[in-house]
Amino acid sequence: MTGLLDIRRLSVAFGPTRALSDIDLALEPGTRLGLVGESGSGKSTLGLAVLGLLPPDAACTGEVRFQGEPLPWSDDRAMTRVRGRRIGFIYQDPMAAFSPVHTIGTHITRALRAAHPGVGRREALDWSVALLEEVEINKPRERLDHYPNEYSGGMLQRVMIAAALVGDPDLLIADEPTTALDVTTQASVLGMLDRIVEARGMGFILISHDLGVVAEACREVAVMYGGKLIQRVALADLKAEAHPYTRALLEARPTFGKRGQRLSTIADFLPSDWFDDA
């Protein structure tokens, strides 16, 4: 059986700064992996690297195989057919993820027709209505004509999820999908993602700095630090066999048992090999 995603010795550098070094990560179909780490640990870079959407000044080496074939990063037109149709992506800040001068309907139909080039205008409209219904937007037909600033953050995030799923991808990468939302909305969006991923049996990479969020939606955790993947472990075993850094992350979480105590923090230092020419 071929794996879903196979990342081999992936390194990314921006000038002298190494964002990712020698990442090896394999995913079987249907795997739900939480990718955790502090800001700057390279989580988001890893997601964008897989999609081939790193900024042009990024130097990228290594290989990523998707369903057995290497991803054609150097060929943007070929990558265009991978994005949306085989790998879906959800961005962290729903308020910034929509163009302010286009209606929600425009955004959805464009995503839809990118994933299904043959679809006509009328069909795309009906399909968009159905999609909004699926992510629980009330009065979808009317709502299509509204602009992003007339939606709440939670609604926008649900629309973005609908748009990411329209091409029926086999892998969904969600980059901090709930970070910009308030706690109640977080729970409902996370619950919705959980149901959809479960129902479609798709692979799922949830990028987050919040172990609680990951625990809710994933079965495995990969911990990143300073551009390196330092540990990958099943969620159930996380506490038992944690790497010292993972243990530090766990201890930094506020829990009921620690009421009245100071939360522990992680000492602020950079790994010595962060810079190539150091």
Next chain:
Amino acid sequence: MIRIAASRLATSLIALLGAALFAFIALRVAPGDAARLVLGPFATDEAVQALRVKMGLDDPLPVQFWHYLTSFVSGDWGWSYSLGQSVRDLLGERFPATLELGLYAFLFALVAAVSLAVIGAFRRGLLSDGVPRALSVFALAVPQFWFGIVALIIGFEMLGLFPGPSGRLPPGVTAPAGPTGLYTIDALLAGDLATFATALHYLALPAITLGLLPFGFLLRLLRANLLDVAGEPFVLVARAQGQSHFRVFLRYVLPNAIIPTLMASGLILGQLLAGSVLVERVFNWPGAGSLVTQGLLQQDYSVVQTFILLSAFIYILANLFVDLLAAAIDPRIARGAGQ
């Protein structure tokens, strides 16, 4: 949309009234007595006083302002004492030349700036990006009159590709009769393609010279905005949905980036139509610019005052148009005004 149009129209009317008031006050505080200027230094005080009464200069200022407004609206723009002609006839002759020059300068600036900025931001290579950057610096740095003279030396003297500084049409060619006074448009209306081409040929160098500065400005502005918007998350998201680089650029980046450029071009259009004294001078263009300079030097204030008001009118009209256009592109503007 109708609401925003009405509100912008109201603001425009107030601005216009302000401009009229300013032109009126400027004339009243200017040194010299208009009646004395007309009659000359040897007229008796009684004669001057009689003319003052006749001209309405003895009335209270608000009454004078009212007379000034009503006569302007009814088309009576005063009399030029230095040229012995009604201001309306004078400007009717000269203003279309200035309008046409400004319009073509604007078209050149906008079209050239938008196409170069788009090419440069879409494909950021040394040639496609470096050339527009160098051009915008050049256009902003070069004095207009100098560029005009050099353009004449190269384009007319050395290469003979363009006509010399001899106005709007070659001698012997009769100006096309038409309702607008803009030779290219009148020629088109009359179906006279030969005259249209000739008029365009005579417009080329002055229009490019006049449009050079705004071209550089718009190019810089749009280029910066395009690069800004290209880094927005919604561009990344659209790309991640499988939309191609070209489509995302055309559908998301350009509409978001072009709004500030449109707003700025409204101001620029107003400016171009109003003032081009230097360029008119270099190319011997028979426009209103030279008329106004002359009017200023000879204290012929009715000419200057009318010109100020006319340019203000055009400037405000251009801005009104651009405001409505921006509201049509950006829904936030339209909804914001409705609240």
